[in-house]
Amino acid sequence: MAYLIKVWDLPTRLFHWALVLLMLGAVLSVLVFENMVWHANCGYALAALWLFRLLWGVVGGHWSRFAQMLFTWRQYLNYLRQPSSWTLPGHNPLGSLSVFAMLLFIGLQIVSGMASDDDAGFSGPLAALLSNTWVAKATLYHAEIGKWVLLFLVALHLLAITYHERIHQRRLVKPMFNGFQWQPLEAPASQDRWRHRLLGLLVCAVCALMVYLGLQLAQGFTWQ
Numbered sequence: 001m002a003y004l005i006k007v008w009d010l011p012t013r014l015f016h017w018a019l020v021l022l023m024l025g026a027v028l029s030v031l032v033f034e035n036m037v038w039h040a041n042c043g044y045a046l047a048a049l050w051l052f053r054l055l056w057g058v059v060g061g062h063w064s065r066f067a068q069m070l071f072t073w074r075q076y077l078n079y080l081r082q083p084s085s086w087t088l089p090g091h092n093p094l095g096s097l098s099v100f101a102m103l104l105f106i107g108l109q110i111v112s113g114m115a116s117d118d119d120a121g122f123s124g125p126l127a128a129l130l131s132n133t134w135v136a137k138a139t140l141y142h143a144e145i146g147k148w149v150l151l152f153l154v155a156l157h158l159l160a161i162t163y164h165e166r167i168h169q170r171r172l173v174k175p176m177f178n179g180f181q182w183q184p185l186e187a188p189a190s191q192d193r194w195r196h197r198l199l200g201l202l203v204c205a206v207c208a209l210m211v212y213l214g215l216q217l218a219q220g221f222t223w224q
């Protein structure tokens with residue numbers, strides 16, 4: 001007997017695939033097309049998306065909440081000893097750690113980018129507010145450290161998913177598209193009605209507005 005459970009609500013799924021596209025956009029725009037305006041625009045959209053995920057971790061569907069992604073030491077140890085015995089939907093203990101790490105380093109990449117200067121006429125909106133030493137430090141982190149950390153985390157993410165799909169025959173990618181996951185035991189489903197989705201849209205709009213106002217504020221300070 002297996003149960004089909006709604007694990008990822010629509011806002012979480014849209015968040016994930018928008019994150020993938022915008023990360024790709026941020027990397028291609030600077031490394032392939034050398035277009036810093038598009039690079040920055042991808043970065044600002046990522047900033048709104050990042051804020052959205054933080055809030056969605058509090059008010060989102062059951063399995064998207066950060067409360068479901070915190071585990072005890074015993075649960076980490078049990079999972080490490082026998083990953084195949086994990087029967088709950090959502091992120092497993094190691095998966096949760098990798099999600100927190102990705103969110104942390106994506107956040108650092110966004111903030112350091114906003115304080116970076118490419119020495120070719122483009123600088124992030126926070127650069128004018130900081131001393132040259134801090135801009136140099138932020139640029140070094142952004143261009144030489146953060147990008148490699150993120151590349152490593154994304155590679156690990158894809159390897160882990162391939163491992164679960166191939167070795168444990170656990171379907172993870174399809175649920176990130178349609179939201180549903182087969183589970184061996186009954187478990188609560190994530191809310192995903194239209195009212196809940198509208199809340200997601202509202203939270204997303206508030207986050208976009210916060211980024212927009214933040215950028216206006218930073219520019220205002222630059223003019224003084």
Ligand code: HEM
Pocket residue numbers: 012015016019020023024053064090091092095099102103154157158161172173174176
């Ligand atoms: C730039 C590349 C990527 C980044 C930064 C990224 C980041 C993330 C993040 C932050 C989550 C947590 C989702 C949440 O709880 O809100 C996640 C989950 C997930 N991602 Fe990605 N992802 C990337 C690429 C991909 C790709 C290409 C695939 C598919 C092949 C994929 C498949 C998944 C799956 C299946 C999950 C759910 C894992 C689980 O069930 O625990 N990701 N990803």
Ligand code: HEM
Pocket residue numbers: 023026027030031039040042043044046106109110111112113114115116117118119122123124125139142143144147150
């Ligand atoms: C998660 C979002 C971001 C990612 C993944 C990202 C990634 C990158 C990458 C891969 C580079 C090229 C480094 C190299 O030369 O090898 C770069 C450079 C740069 N990025 Fe970002 N970036 C992000 C956000 C931002 C934001 C929001 C801004 C500013 C608005 C920004 C400003 C810059 C600048 C000024 C450079 C040039 C640094 C230099 O020439 O040394 N980035 N970024």
